[in-house]
Ligand code: GDP
């Protein structure tokens with residue numbers, strides 16, 4: 001294959017700016033998907049993506065246009081899936097930076113632009129949704145985008161993913177301006193694994209960008225990091241479904257099926273080599289640097305709803321990790337929910353999506369704990385510890401440090417007031433406001449815990465969806481936080497313990513006890529529901545005992561007999577209490593689920 005006839009590119013943009021819809025038009029124009037099979041956001045293949053209307057996974061597809069092979073990778077826009085985007089960037093030479101003309105540049109536009117620059121990609125600016133935007137909006141966005149890219153306004157392409165206007169022109173621009181792939185040299189065949197998926201029959205399927213040489217079906221290959229050798233059972237490309245071919249050559253993007261069943265044998269970002277003499281090649285061939293492991297910031301424990309499904313859950317997580325390289329987990333144990341796993345996630349949405357995928361793709365229903373961030377805690381006279389599970393928070397810490405992020409909120413000026421008012425709900429500090437083009441940029445420090453509570457949702461609602469957010473970690477700071485336990489019938493309920501900032505303590509304590517009162521079934525005795533900090537009760541509700549009328553079967557007015565029966569019932573209840581029947585308060589898994597809902 002002549003490298004000059006290949007172009008590899010991504011579409012990157014803020015969420016909802018129209019990446020997947022533009023990809024639909026490319027699929028049509030190039031005849032990759034037949035018109036009768038076309039459906040909106042075709043590349044969003046996961047059921048979950050279709051239902052939520054967002055892209056979670058990068059999606060590669062090979063198209064042909066005017067004799068050129070075009071390998072496109074569609075990417076997600078939400079910041080929790082930034083690791084997907086960054087991996088896609090390493091597999092291509094160029095990208096389309098797409099901006100919705102009705103919204104202008106948004107927070108993820110800037111973040112994506114920065115990552116693409118770091119990956120040294122050639123970027124083409126495109127302004128989308130010109131069918132609905134006003135002329136002024138289109139012109140303003142073209143200007144903004146040209147400024148960001150340091151290009152002239154005439155180089156920005158105007159398109160509509162909806163009507164198809166400008167789409168062919170954009171494709172031709174990609175062919176003209178994105179550089180063709182280059183060989184890196186060396187006598188070996190070498191490729192980068194940028195993603196993978198597990199298949200019952202074919203085992204691990206590695207998504208590959210080939211840089212040098214050629215990979216052929218049935219030849220031998222090796223994952224360099226794990227040293228695992230295998231025979232390539234099938235090689236092919238994405239059309240966008242996997243389509244078997246015979247080989248993948250330099251500059252191409254496709255997949256290889258390895259037959260390997262153990263998910264731990266592949267590390268995403270690993271280098272695959274294949275030659276006739278693996279030993280010679282492996283000793284000389286430099287592996288690619290791989291990917292910097294993303295840092296999980298939100299920690300949640302998962303338990304199978306049915307404890308008998310523990311092994312199924314473990315296997316599911318292993319297989320899911322092949323398709324979600326940012327997923328981290330280790331085993332965990334809860335007194336109430338049994339054996340499970342503690343997972344590390346890149347954000348709250350990432351965690352919600354993971355729970356959802358486990359249920360849909362792997363048919364395991366899970367119950368989980370409240371999401372928590374990590375804390376560094378100084379124990380009196382005893383150094384520092386890091387905890388990620390609220391139950392490990394000590395009673396009397398000398399000092400607590402919590403993770404802090406720097407947030408950037410980009411908003412149209414008319415929503416600046418309500419955005420700044422979010423200070424009342426979230427612990428923003430060092431807030432600074434400046435003008436960036438037609439927008440206002442608010443930068444501020446914020447504890448990560450506040451960010452993951454529900455800043456995203458609140459920001460969207462106060463700005464009618466127009467403000468957008470990005471953030472980056474900026475170390476640790478002293479946190480004014482405490483541990484809140486929840487007690488039912490005087491017993492601490494493991495799994496409901498949380499670390500909360502002082503400012504949220506009262507509100508959350510009330511909310512939780514009230515919600516529990518609503519959800520918990522009545523039992524034979526009165527149950528107190530309490531929120532406590534260091535043993536001190538800060539909120540309380542009571543669930544009255546279930547009244548079982550023991551005198552039901554008596555007719556008429558024999559008062560003394562009734563009294564007798566009631567007395568007997570009282571004695572029975574007392575005895576139950578004395579026997580410690582209280583300790584058997586069972587919190588059904590379904591109540592955990594309800595309580596954790598936002
Ligand atoms: P993504 O998150 O960037 O992949 O965005 P999608 O492709 O999922 O599109 C987000 C929303 O914008 C969907 O409701 C699309 O129908 C709509 N959309 C995308 N492109 C256009 C366009 O050119 N014109 C109009 N009017 N709507 C568009």
Ligand code: MG
Pocket residue numbers: 019020021041054055075076077
């Ligand atoms: Mg999309």
